[in-house]
Amino acid sequence: MSYEMFIGLRYLKAKRKQTFVSLITLISIAGVMVGVTALIVVIAVMNGFKEDLRDKILGVTSHVVISRFDGNISKYQEVRAKVGEVSGVNAATPFIYTQVMISSRKAISGAVLRGIEPKTASKVINLPKNLRAGSLEELEAENKPEGMRSTPGIILGNELARNIGASRGEPVTVISPLGRLTPLGRVPRSQTFRVAGIFDSGMYEYDSTIAYVSLWAAQRFLGIGDRVTGIEVRVDDIYEADRVARAIGKALGGYPYWSRDWMRMNKNLFSALKLEKIVMFIILTLIILVAAFNIVGTLIMVVIEKTRDIAILKSMGATRRSIMKIFMIEGAVIGLVGTLLGLLGGYTLCTLLATYKFIELPSDVYYISTLPVKMNPLDVALIALAAIVITLAASVYPAWQASRFDPAEAIRYE
Numbered sequence: 116m117s118y119e120m121f122i123g124l125r126y127l128k129a130k131r132k133q134t135f136v137s138l139i140t141l142i143s144i145a146g147v148m149v150g151v152t153a154l155i156v157v158i159a160v161m162n163g164f165k166e167d168l169r170d171k172i173l174g175v176t177s178h179v180v181i182s183r184f185d186g187n188i189s190k191y192q193e194v195r196a197k198v199g200e201v202s203g204v205n206a207a208t209p210f211i212y213t214q215v216m217i218s219s220r221k222a223i224s225g226a227v228l229r230g231i232e233p234k235t236a237s238k239v240i241n242l243p244k245n246l247r248a249g250s251l252e253e254l255e256a257e258n259k260p261e262g263m264r265s266t267p268g269i270i271l272g273n274e275l276a277r278n279i280g281a282s283r284g285e286p287v288t289v290i291s292p293l294g295r296l297t298p299l300g301r302v303p304r305s306q307t308f309r310v311a312g313i314f315d316s317g318m319y320e321y322d323s324t325i326a327y328v329s330l331w332a333a334q335r336f337l338g339i340g341d342r343v344t345g346i347e348v349r350v351d352d353i354y355e356a357d358r359v360a361r362a363i364g365k366a367l368g369g370y371p372y373w374s375r376d377w378m379r380m381n382k383n384l385f386s387a388l389k390l391e392k393i394v395m396f397i398i399l400t401l402i403i404l405v406a407a408f409n410i411v412g413t414l415i416m417v418v419i420e421k422t423r424d425i426a427i428l429k430s431m432g433a434t435r436r437s438i439m440k441i442f443m444i445e446g447a448v449i450g451l452v453g454t455l456l457g458l459l460g461g462y463t464l465c466t467l468l469a470t471y472k473f474i475e476l477p478s479d480v481y482y483i484s485t486l487p488v489k490m491n492p493l494d495v496a497l498i499a500l501a502a503i504v505i506t507l508a509a510s511v512y513p514a515w516q517a518s519r520f521d522p523a524e525a526i527r528y529e
Contacts, residue, residue, distance in 0.1 A: 151454050
């Protein structure tokens with residue numbers, strides 16, 4: 116151990132006359148610890164929120180959506196075959212999308228009706244995992260006219276089912292405002308469906324608006340024949356969805372087909388989350404800056420207290436660089452100990468939040484019901500690095516002032 120390290124560590128130990136200085140040192144360490152802990156927890160929560168939101172969105176919607184500018188796709192089986200040949204595509208399924216009104220014996224509500232092909236839809240979206248009652252097999256028979264029951268099945272979001280007071284097995288009426296043309300004008304279409312299942316995606320926006328029926332039942336109800344709204348695609352790597360979407364567009368020859376990936380469809384939402392994360396990092400770094408001012412004050416008080424010691428060391432041949440190193444080491448130790456304690460505190464708090472989920476959120480406001488936590492090693496490393504750099508920078512001025520002391524002037528009044 117060098118003598119600079121030895122003296123720097125020794126100055127951290129308080130004597131009877133220096134109890135106040137030691138208290139300020141502990142406060143400085145606590146300030147760094149609180150700042151690092153707060154940063155880790157907040158950034159972990161924002162990472163968890165972003166990842167949980169992404170998983171919930173991709174649980175209901177697909178990675179890539181293919182549509183036509185001029186409306187429905189007629190020869191969708193050929194389109195699906197071409198899409199399946201594109202590199203990076205895992206699965207594809209046709210879908211129908213339309214807005215309807217759904218009424219029960221108790222209430223009525225607006226909804227989005229989605230027609231799906233049960234066999235292939237389960238490979239693209241996570242609807243089977245989100246089902247709380249019923250199964251996709253109950254919609255399977257609706258794909259063929261000869262297997263169709265007198266009352267086709269429908270799967271409702273749990274919030275939608277609660278809003279209209281419908282439960283599994285009960286009939287509901289689906290009304291399409293588009294309707295059909297008659298000599299008397301446009302007449303809304305309506306049909307009775309049986310509630311075959313309830314799903315819970317964890318997102319209020321989806322659970323309160325979406326209803327699923329089989330593709331054939333949706334085609335028959337809307338009177339659109341053998342056509343669909345578009346093709347949903349699942350890719351191997353969700354972060355390559357934009358590249359795959361462009362490749363699909365080229366494979367289909369461009370116009371009138373167009374493709375959108377999940378990042379493009381939710382660009383504003385994820386951009387806002389990224390901006391909030393950066394802003395929160397900057398704001399919470401101010402806590403560490405406050406602790407850094409405490410370190411400056413602490414080191415200045417130590418320099419004043421150790422004036423005679425500095426003069427003696429210089430008289431014995433210590434250089435300015437050595438004196439500066441002594442107090443830099445002291446500031447670095449304060450910052451390092453505070454950072455390590457903050458890392459431990461942040462990890463502990465994040466683990467408790469992830470394990471026990473004791474903070475609940477209103478799902479209709481925050482999309483999710485509990486506070487998600489996801490610690491990213493890179494974020495933790497950046498937080499620790501920022502804390503250490505700030506505390507080292509705070510130590511420079513007091514250490515520089517100590518190195519400038521003139522031994523003769525320092526011991527004149529001693």
